[in-house]
Amino acid sequence: MSSSSSSDSSPVSSASPDTVLPPAKEPFTLTTVVTGAQMLFVAFGALVLVPLLTGLDPNVALFTAGVGTLVFQCVTKASVPVFLASSFAFIAPIQGSVASFGIPATMGGLFVAGLVYIALAQCIRVKGVGIVHRLLPAVVVGPVIMVIGLALAPTAVQMATGEFSDSITHSQALILSLISLGVTLLLSIFGRGMLRLIPILGGILTGYLLGLAMGIIDLSPVHAAQWLALPSFTAPAFEFSAILFMIPVAIAPAVEHIGDMVAIGSVTRRDYLKKPGLHRTLLGDGLATSVASMFGGPPNTTYSEVTGAVMLTRNFNPRVMTVAACVAISLAFIGKVGAILQTIPTPVMGGIMCLLFGSIAVVGMNTLVRAGDSLTAPRNLVIASLILVFGIGGMQVGGGQFTLQGVSLAAILGIVLNLILPPAREGE
Numbered sequence: 001m002s003s004s005s006s007s008d009s010s011p012v013s014s015a016s017p018d019t020v021l022p023p024a025k026e027p028f029t030l031t032t033v034v035t036g037a038q039m040l041f042v043a044f045g046a047l048v049l050v051p052l053l054t055g056l057d058p059n060v061a062l063f064t065a066g067v068g069t070l071v072f073q074c075v076t077k078a079s080v081p082v083f084l085a086s087s088f089a090f091i092a093p094i095q096g097s098v099a100s101f102g103i104p105a106t107m108g109g110l111f112v113a114g115l116v117y118i119a120l121a122q123c124i125r126v127k128g129v130g131i132v133h134r135l136l137p138a139v140v141v142g143p144v145i146m147v148i149g150l151a152l153a154p155t156a157v158q159m160a161t162g163e164f165s166d167s168i169t170h171s172q173a174l175i176l177s178l179i180s181l182g183v184t185l186l187l188s189i190f191g192r193g194m195l196r197l198i199p200i201l202g203g204i205l206t207g208y209l210l211g212l213a214m215g216i217i218d219l220s221p222v223h224a225a226q227w228l229a230l231p232s233f234t235a236p237a238f239e240f241s242a243i244l245f246m247i248p249v250a251i252a253p254a255v256e257h258i259g260d261m262v263a264i265g266s267v268t269r270r271d272y273l274k275k276p277g278l279h280r281t282l283l284g285d286g287l288a289t290s291v292a293s294m295f296g297g298p299p300n301t302t303y304s305e306v307t308g309a310v311m312l313t314r315n316f317n318p319r320v321m322t323v324a325a326c327v328a329i330s331l332a333f334i335g336k337v338g339a340i341l342q343t344i345p346t347p348v349m350g351g352i353m354c355l356l357f358g359s360i361a362v363v364g365m366n367t368l369v370r371a372g373d374s375l376t377a378p379r380n381l382v383i384a385s386l387i388l389v390f391g392i393g394g395m396q397v398g399g400g401q402f403t404l405q406g407v408s409l410a411a412i413l414g415i416v417l418n419l420i421l422p423p424a425r426e427g428e
Contacts, residue, residue: 035315036323038201040331042309042356043085043324044341045159045349050086050298054094056103057296058342059231059332061086064297066328068288069321072300075284076276081310081318082264083325084288087301089253089408094298097245103296107236109246110293116250117257117286125279136258138371140414142364143384144259145266147391147410148304149360156357159350168216168345175214177351180207184352188312200309200352207348222339229335234296253301255411257285260302266363267311308356311363379424387414 047065048058065085072084090110097106124131136144158164160181162173184203187195195202211217258273261281265272272281288300310316331338373380389395391410398404404412 031315032317032319033323034198034201035313035317036320037327038198038313039083039306039309039320039324040327041204042200042352043083043303043306044344045346045353046088046303046305047085047328048342049164050088050091054091054298055098056094056298057232057234059229059338060233060295060297062328062338063231063332064292064295065300066325066332067295068292068297068300069325069328071288071291072281072284073318073322073325075287076280078318078322079276080261080264080272080281081268081316081321082260082302083306083321084285084300085303086298087253087289089256089301090249090299093246093249097242100245101239101242102237103234104237105239105242106246107234107293107296108238109242110299111236111238111290112243113246113250113299114286114288114290114293116247117254117282117289120254121279121283121286124282125277129273129278135415135418136262137373137418138367139373139375139380139383140387140411140418141259141262142368142371143387144391144407144411144414145263145364145367146361147364147387148256148259148263148407149308149357149362149364150388150392151406151410152304152353152357152360156350156353159346160354161350162347164346164350167218168347172214172216173345173347173350176207176211176345177347177354179210179351180204180348181351181355183207184355199312200356203352204344204348207351208344211345211348217343217345219343221343222336225335225339227336228333229338231332232296236293236296253299253408254282254285256407257282257302259407259411260304260307262367263304263360263363264302264307264310266367267307268316304360305353305356307363308359311359312356374424377424379421382421383414383417386417387411 043065047061050056051058051061065083068084069082072080072082090113094106094110097109101109160173160177162168162170165173168176180203182203183206184199187199187202191199191202208217258278261272261278272278285301292298292300306321331341368375368384375381375384387410390413391407394405395409396405397409
């Protein structure tokens with residue numbers, strides 16, 4: 001994973017001479033605003049799912065996702081097109097911590113977890129990004145990016161088939177998810193002009209209108225909601241036990257952050273590990289998590305589904321995420337609009353997630369292809385195979401307060417194997 005001027009063995013290799021890279025920043029236009037709103041819709045399902053599962057306030061999560069994204073953009077000088085929102089890696093720890101210590105103490109633990117990110121960022125700043133290149137060659141990064149997408153595939157399918165929706169039958173869920181997915185595909189492939197830039201928004205709107213026609217959307221929360229409402233902010237309280245409970249959890253999503261940065265870099269053909277630098281992106285992620293905890297929101301992380309949306313729309317302008325963040329903050333205070341968003345049927349989001357998560361896996365495949373390494377060489381075969389099986393198969397290491405699984409386990413396994421296995425022999 002060297003800079004764009006290095007050889008093709010880099011997972012973030014340079015674009016071909018006939019590839020026209022978009023400018024790093026573009027002015028705000030109507031297209032930017034519409035696409036930014038679309039990015040929020042893409043992240044919305046997962047964004048509010050975390051607080052709903054952990055007992056936190058969804059409107060607070062919406063607010064802290066917007067604020068966290070703006071904090072990240074300030075740290076990285078608005079150079080990376082990513083959106084930060086609720087982290088799935090913290091769901092189980094938050095549930096356990098809330099049950100044992102309460103929400104304020106849990107927020108205190110999450111604040112310190114954000115400081116762990118910041119400490120790791122400073123280590124990378126001192127040692128340099130070169131250490132990341134040595135630890136994460138293409139044979140590690142490619143499969144890890146694939147795991148980021150494929151490990152989420154069951155969640156997308158469960159959303160699409162209605163397993164998270166008590167009031168929607170399996171057949172109704174399939175109709176909603178497949179039609180929403182179909183509209184998204186049609187707009188992304190055959191759309192022209194503005195329509196091609198909003199395939200996801202088009203799919204969501206179509207699915208929502210279909211849900212209304214089928215009579216499966218309950219609008220009573222919208223009628224009951226106020227137009228303006230203050231989210232239920234919660235200040236953190238610092239208890240040593242809660243802090244010790246939460247600190248180890250920060251290691252796993254910090255490792256996952258590297259894969260997310262490489263994934264978005266592969267999509268945009270830019271090496272974000274070099275510019276603005278992994279130390280800056282990790283610092284931004286850590287600050288966003290700590291800031292979120294100050295308001296009672298879940299920890300923030302870079303969203304893989306938004307990376308898929310960036311790939312699908314081909315809109316690489318980081319200002320799109322600024323718009324998404326501002327819309328998220330605004331919606332957090334508009335009760336009726338927030339209520340409408342929460343009535344979007346889960347299968348509608350699930351159908352579109354099937355495409356987005358698959359897109360992430362394709363980015364990982366492309367990373368391996370562009371690197372040109374032989375995957376039949378024993379060393380590469382072992383590394384790639386175990387990363388995929390451990391990451392997707394549900395392998396867990398540890399227990400109790402700290403468990404490694406999924407993307408985090410896959411990434412750490414790949415790093416360790418890359419360090420301990422002897423280099424491939426010539427001709428392999």
